[in-house]
Amino acid sequence: MERKIYRVVRGMRDLLPKDLVAWRRLEAHAADLARRFGYQEIRPPLLEETELFRRSVGEVTDIVEKEMFTVERGEHSFTLRPEGTAGVVRAYVEAGFAKTAPLQKLWYLGPMFRYERPQKGRERQFTQFGVECIGSLDPRLDAECIALAVRFFEGLGLGAAGGLEVRINSMGDGDDRDRFREAVRAFVAPKLAQYSEDSQRRFERNVLRILDSKDPRDIELNRGAPQLIDFLSDENREHFDKVKGCLGAIDVKVVVDPTVVRGLDYYTRTIFEVHYPALGARSALCGGGRYDHLVEQLGGPSVPAVGFAIGFSGTLLALQELGLLADDEPTGPDVHVVLADGVTELEGLLLADQLRQAGLSAAFDAEGRRMKAQMKNAVRSGARLAVILGPEELERGEVQIKDLLSAEQSAVPRAQLPERARFLLAQVPPTQVAP
Template identity: 45%
Template sequence: MLTTAPRGTKDIMPSDVNAWRYLEETMRKICAQYGYKEIRTPVFEHTELFQRGIGDTTDVVEKEMYTFTDRGNRSITLRPENTASAVRAYVEHKLSKDDAATKFYYIGPMFRYDRPQAGRLREFHQFGVEALGVTGPNVDAEIILLAVQVLQSLGLKDLKLKINSVGCPKCRPQHREKLQAFFKPNFDELCKDCQGRFDRNPLRLLDCKNPHCHELGEGAPSLEECLCDECKEHFEGLKQLLTAAGVEYEVDHNLVRGLDYYTKTAFEIQYAPLGAQSAVCGGGRYDGLVQEISGDEARPGIGFAMGMERVLLALEKQNLLPEFDESIDAYVVCPKQENFALAFKTAIELRRAGFKVEYDFNGRSMKSQMKQANKFQAKQVLIFGEDELSRNAVTVRNMATSEQHEIAVNDIISYFNTL
């Protein structure tokens, strides 16, 4: 239908934009405090970037990407997430040559073909942070603290931080073997997706959304018992730093996240009042992603993404959005069109002086224009009536007190500067 947005998309109307701006401004302010700079990447990338970066055994790549062939016969995909794009930009612009940490943040739309639900559409918006070039757990803690501070600054209190270590290429092979041995007796009961992942990436079996597969995974071998000394030390360091910062957390050894590039730290922040879809933020470390994308020397990285629609839904449910002032400074009323040139000139001069001003385009009656002034929540109304103009003056009415008086046309700007 030409008169309806495609399923899974939504118009953000002017009445909603103030809430989005409030959210974005909070995120930008805190990112600046932590030294993160904004990056804006293309909305579409070469499909191979996401196949190699996210992992071809993930639900995102197998089922959810919007992929098409362009006129140059290239496979192009609307970005389903932004970490791979940020890493691609990091490599392309040779930022990996810098010994210091590179710290990005982004805000923008992502696209996944999934079942639309409250707080998650097919076109959805994410706020995310990426830090590249640092190996220690200190940047892991910083990233997590930034995410927690954003949510707490918005007024959300019932937050639950879950953390885990998903190991590294040194210790994962042992866990892989244990997982395959655990699931093999029930292989025929696994869903088709999990059967396909059994050999390619058995860790994905723990992330399956199929209820029966979830039941079959209960009691599966934990990565914790397979972690190498390096991963154990890193995870312990993260826990110590979070404790030092006064941040409560829960270790969840079943937390693996949905993307293949994670190594060592994985985390998720949940907001319980949202119910089943309680996750509002998730992320982790991806020390092999730069090398996977570029083929060059490995460079460490960590980041997170936060679903903005889901955060807004949480704020609305808890009545945490502030009241937004949508009033204007003045509404210009001009009942007779032959006088409109002077009224228009005055309105423009007020705008140039920095005031918010509206007027009637259609030459309606004075009564209709006054009603419109109320709809705009005008603080003052300027009435360009026949009698006033004969005295080169206008009537200024204070809409809150109904007081009014005449002011010379040439003194309008000076008068408004005193209010």
């Protein structure tokens, strides 16, 4: 009989209980921080009409051209979200917020999907925490948004290491961008043949990308290239200056980096990235910026917006690198029930149930092992207390209750077990005894 081995789909992975200790920490941190910044959670579905992403992300981006997980159902085409903004904006428009409460500060957290070649820190299913502040062009909100991203990392301990770098730039808006793009084209065109193959391709696809090429030849050729900042309209320059001013005022350190060019089509004005350079090629932990035309582009009214997305994979990698991930085991039950020979196995279930009814978490040993093995399991499970029942206790209507940290043990009437257990659990654990 042939046995097929099923494996996790390429580019995806199982998060096992031990992995989730760290994940929960990030999730809780994100939710708490967003709340402190006045953001509310939103959960759009994972699946949207394919057209939505084509329109928002941009037809000629890699995401749309080759990285979408798409399912066709008759006339319809749906795609698993490759990023979060499009769905949130769609929901914003659909909910009619523009008329009832135009300024919406929303956050989301969940899986995204891109059909890419997997690599460390880049999976086909990945998790992003993102915020979208829709409905205002106020530069204080740009700054607030960037601050939120930075505080997210600082709160995890990444800022303290001094390894964080926040790069910002302004992409201008409409006309600025067109004039700048033409200027770059004019700058590159005469020596296009000297550029790398990749950049020659970019010339047609997305000229601006040539400016952040990593090829040494390109970097050399790019010297003296036009800077977007010089092409900004007065209004946009003023906006950018105000954003920088606000960031300074709340002590968020950033560097203005003219080479920052975000990949997606919808960005305007302020754009930024948070890098953790020690991670090498995959150093960008967060990317975001303004998208002042997207809402209108997706059929809504003309309202500006700003947001960002943070990737969890890279964040976890950075934390790991710095040894900031405690390798905590998942927390076990409060109490582990151990049965000695001579009592029926049902007692394990009864005692556990008694504790559970009282609101404590409890487990019993399921394999009918020797007591020594049961005690070992109790410790391994992470339980703080062991409750032991043997024939003698049974006869007296008692159980033994043992604090596995202090090794202190005492008898207690069965009726008082939950109360006693609760008391012991509330005790400060004795300082770890040196071995």
